[in-house]
Amino acid sequence: MDLKQLRDNLLGVQDRIAAAARKAARKKDEVTLIGVSKTQPAEAIRTAYEAGLRHFGENRVQEWEGKRAALGDLQATWHLVGHLQSNKAARAAGLFHSVDSLDDLVLAQRLSRARDGQNGERKLRVLLEVRVEEEESKSGVKPEAAAGLVEKVSALSHLELAGLMCIPPFLKDAEQVRPYFRRLRDLRDALSRTLGRDFTVLSMGMSHDFEVAIEEGATEVRVGTAIFGSRTAK
Ligand SMILES: *Cc1c(COP(=O)(O)O)cnc(C)c1O
DSSP states (O other), rough: OOOHHHHHHHHHHHHHHHHHHHHTTOGGGGGGEEEEEEOOOOOHHHHHHTOOOOOHHHHHSSHHHHGGGGGOOOOOOOEEEEEGGGGGGGHHHHOOOOOEEEEEEEHHHHHHHHHOOOOGOOEEEEEEEEOOOOOOOOOOOOOOHOOOOOOOOOOOOTTEEEEOOOOOOOOGGGGGGHHHHHHHHHHHHHHHHTTTOOOOEEEOTTTHHHHHHTTTTEEEESSSHHHOOOOOOO
């Protein structure tokens, strides 16, 4: 994709974010755009960076290891948004600024231990991925188990738990996804109340439903195809 096309896409997404924020009486700066660049080549990431994008999400440790060498000069924030196996935790802790898909205590412990002494002692930001639908096979912690995990993760000295993330079911009509977004926000509010601390981040909303997510309080949206175009099957 050429620079012009990508810039147009990015401007279009930024306009949609601003419009959704306005509709919800929120400020557009309350919403951080994360460009999900999985399957896209390093050049596409550089092009998006040149067009102004500063947050990127990748879903696989190995894929990002292959691309990052070509992008080391970019002052961007790199998020891992995909499921992380605990045997890759140490690598991920050194490669990303944020792991947005934490859903397991052993994984959290490994990330914290690996971060010890790395990256100038800066804590690794993490988000707890919550399973907002019933289906057992999906990743994410169950809502009823979230409070327990939040307390345990908060006790780990090299992680900074900033909030919650969810991947709701893909439903064509974005309006149908709204209850899932609302569930995540309600859970975040309940956790903040019962644990007496502010969890500010709500990472929710993708290309086809991020406007609804913003109306429901998203502070970060993860947008892939609407910026980079369709992903070619691997
Ligand atoms: C791929 C992906 C996205 C982006 O999806 P699009 O529909 O292309 O916007 C967002 N979040 C996660 C976790 C993803 O894996």
